Amino acid sequence: MTPLSRTCRRLQDSLNSFSNTFIFIFTTSHVRTSLTPTSSTPNSLLNAALITTYPPLKLQNRKPFEAQIDDSLEQPKPIEETAFDALKPTRLPSNVPLYSMGSSSSPSHTIPVVSTFANPFETSNSIDASSSIRKPISLWPGMYHSPVTNALWEARSSTFERLLDPPLDAPPQSELLTKTPLQSRTSVLYNFSTDYILREQYRDPWNEFRIGKLLEDLDALAGTISVKHCTDDDNMTRPVLLVTASVDKMVLKKPIRVDIDLKIVGAVIWVGRSSIEIQIEVTQSTEESSDTSDEIALTANFTFVARDYKTGKSAPVNRISPETDKEKLLWEEADERNKHRKRKRECKREVENGKVDDRLEALLAEGRVFCDMPTLANRDSILSRDTRLENSLICQPQQRNIHGRIFGGWLMNRAFELAFSTAYAFAGAVPYFLEVDHVDFLRPVDVGGFLRLKSSVLYTELENPQKPLINIEVVAHIMRPELRSSEVSNTFYFTFTIRPEAMKDGLKIRNVVPATEEEALHILERMDA
Numbered sequence: 001m002t003p004l005s006r007t008c009r010r011l012q013d014s015l016n017s018f019s020n021t022f023i024f025i026f027t028t029s030h031v032r033t034s035l036t037p038t039s040s041t042p043n044s045l046l047n048a049a050l051i052t053t054y055p056p057l058k059l060q061n062r063k064p065f066e067a068q069i070d071d072s073l074e075q076p077k078p079i080e081e082t083a084f085d086a087l088k089p090t091r092l093p094s095n096v097p098l099y100s101m102g103s104s105s106s107p108s109h110t111i112p113v114v115s116t117f118a119n120p121f122e123t124s125n126s127i128d129a130s131s132s133i134r135k136p137i138s139l140w141p142g143m144y145h146s147p148v149t150n151a152l153w154e155a156r157s158s159t160f161e162r163l164l165d166p167p168l169d170a171p172p173q174s175e176l177l178t179k180t181p182l183q184s185r186t187s188v189l190y191n192f193s194t195d196y197i198l199r200e201q202y203r204d205p206w207n208e209f210r211i212g213k214l215l216e217d218l219d220a221l222a223g224t225i226s227v228k229h230c231t232d233d234d235n236m237t238r239p240v241l242l243v244t245a246s247v248d249k250m251v252l253k254k255p256i257r258v259d260i261d262l263k264i265v266g267a268v269i270w271v272g273r274s275s276i277e278i279q280i281e282v283t284q285s286t287e288e289s290s291d292t293s294d295e296i297a298l299t300a301n302f303t304f305v306a307r308d309y310k311t312g313k314s315a316p317v318n319r320i321s322p323e324t325d326k327e328k329l330l331w332e333e334a335d336e337r338n339k340h341r342k343r344k345r346e347c348k349r350e351v352e353n354g355k356v357d358d359r360l361e362a363l364l365a366e367g368r369v370f371c372d373m374p375t376l377a378n379r380d381s382i383l384s385r386d387t388r389l390e391n392s393l394i395c396q397p398q399q400r401n402i403h404g405r406i407f408g409g410w411l412m413n414r415a416f417e418l419a420f421s422t423a424y425a426f427a428g429a430v431p432y433f434l435e436v437d438h439v440d441f442l443r444p445v446d447v448g449g450f451l452r453l454k455s456s457v458l459y460t461e462l463e464n465p466q467k468p469l470i471n472i473e474v475v476a477h478i479m480r481p482e483l484r485s486s487e488v489s490n491t492f493y494f495t496f497t498i499r500p501e502a503m504k505d506g507l508k509i510r511n512v513v514p515a516t517e518e519e520a521l522h523i524l525e526r527m528d529a
Contacts (some may be wrong), residue, residue: 053140058205061288061480066146067247075516090296099274101314106136110118110512111186116280119141138307146213146220147198148217148220148221148264152223152224157459170237171236171237171238172238173232173234173237173240174182174527176316176317176318180323180453181267181322181323182184182320182322184225184226184278186224186225186265186270187192187265187266188263188265190202190261190262190264191261192258192259192260193259193261199413205318209255209259209262212414212420214256214282215250215412216407216412216413217264218264218280218300219244219407219408219412221245222280222304223267223304226242226276226278229271229317229318229320230276230318235523237325238308239306239309240309241309241312241315242305243408243444244441245304245440246263246302247303247412247438247439248279249437250299251298251434252298252433253298254297255297256297257284260285261284262282262286263283264281264283266279266280266281266355267279269318269334270334271319273316273317274305274307274317275303275306275317276306276317277303277337277338278301279330279334280299280300280301281298281299282296282298282300283295283296283297283298296511340407341362360524363513363514363520364514364517364520366511366513367383367514368382369518370515372381379512381510381513382510382511382512382513383513384456384512385456385519387426387512388422388455388456389418389421389454390452390454391453392453392455393451394448394449394450395448395449395450397447404449405445405446405447406446406451408441411445411476412436413428414453415453415455415474415476415490415494416436416492416494417451418455419472419474420474420494420496421455421490421497422455422456422457423472423494426457426470427498427509428507429475429499429502431496432496432499433495433496434469434495434497435494435495436494436495437491437493437495437529438493439491439493441490442455442488445489449478449491450479450517452486453476455474456472456476457472457512458471458522458523459471459512459513459527460471460509460511462509462511466503467497467500468497468498468509469496470497471493471495472493472494472495473491474492476492477487477489493529
């Protein structure tokens with residue numbers, strides 16, 4: 001028997017001694033072994049030596065694995081000493097076995113991992129909300145969202161602490177207050193020009209601004225503003241529960257750059273009995289901006305509704321008193337939008353009752369060819385159902401809002417990412433975001449909820465070949481496998497286009513057609529929205 005055969009036989013016997021044990025082996029050329037490789041050493045023998053050099057592992061007494069750095073290999077020298085040098089691997093003595101390191105031989109630059117949150121079950125002293133090391137439980141959710149969400153929740157820590165554990169036995173607010181828009185006005189500044197770490201958190205692979213994260217931040221800011229307006233600063237009354245009801249259409253007026261400071265400013269502009277509307281402006285000034293109107297990149301209008309914490313019924317909110325001419329104009333515009341939404345709901349009922357126009361037949365004509373004679377269908381068209389993509393995920397506790405439900409801004413972010421991917425796969429080029437249409441939050445999403453996002457290209461608008469419009473629908477379903485049920489939580493509509501430089505290269509966007517009458521009616525409804 002040759003030496004190689006004997007080594008393989010010993011290896012086989014050693015492996016057979018491990019009953020019902022899985023062994024994962026990671027090898028690298030930088031790990032020292034007791035076998036010095038030569039030009040005649042087979043790779044299998046070298047790997048065998050890596051396994052048999054050390055005694056079998058005792059799983060209950062396993063020590064941390066540390067790879068030794070081969071001094072014979074020439075290591076690049078750093079140009080200058082930096083704070084990251086502390087993260088370099090520590091060189092260990094050559095006579096220390098890899099799997100038998102005691103606690104005394106642990107690296108001197110081990111980085112401890114310390115929780116930044118306070119244990120809510122500890123009976124220690126009160127927690128300082130301003131501490132940068134530990135934070136109260138009311139601020140936990142913000143830590144898992146964007147830096148803006150975290151900063152907003154810290155700024156209102158005292159109010160959020162009260163909302164976290166509301167006194168249900170306390171009476172509701174007895175007297176409604178009258179507040180001005182200025183009292184709820186809040187602004188957030190993104191220091192992209194100087195904060196490189198913050199810039200990196202909002203940069204996408206194409207070095208552009210991540211719109212999905214902005215949508216998440218806008219919802220967080222709107223929530224903070226609604227809390228500021230509705231609170232009575234009385235710890236003896238129970239606060240109202242505020243939830244996002246809808247978001248009006250948001251149109252991107254100009255590209256947002258990730259290397260220039262960005263500012264978002266919002267305030268309450270309209271109040272009903274139990275609902276409030278908040279307007280937020282996203283501004284970014286450049287050298288080309290001649291006046292303040294040129295700085296506005298996006299305007300968003302959020303509608304929140306108030307619910308009683310104890311009964312779940314609608315609750316009245318504080319009144320608003322516009323003071324300046326601009327505030328009065330914003331109030332009138334918001335009031336008209338509210339009336340317009342009611343009229344649109346009536347028109348929707350008429351369409352559902354069968355009052356549709358002749359466009360339905362035109363939409364269905366080409367779709368029938370695809371279904372009945374697919375080989376003769378127009379190759380420049382495609383069925384809407386053939387553009388579908390979807391995601392399924394479990395909603396984690398880290399994605400909750402202050403009320404324990406899933407953060408609405410996070411849902412918008414996930415929907416945008418899926419819509420972007422759908423447009424990307426459909427067009428064959430990186431899409432450019434234009435707008436998100438009106439969004440209704442029909443049902444809340446709970447922690448642990450089984451969320452299924454389904455997207456498709458609803459229709460395309462090809463009148464302008466240099467700027468085609470791609471309309472994406474994303475439907476969020478809440479599935480409950482235990483109850484065998486599935487409900488629609490939200491429906492999102494995004495519009496993208498393709499940059500002119502991509503269209504100049506001969507890219508052609510296909511026409512999207514419906515396959516059923518139900519799909520055609522839905523497309524007509526969206527076209528008229």
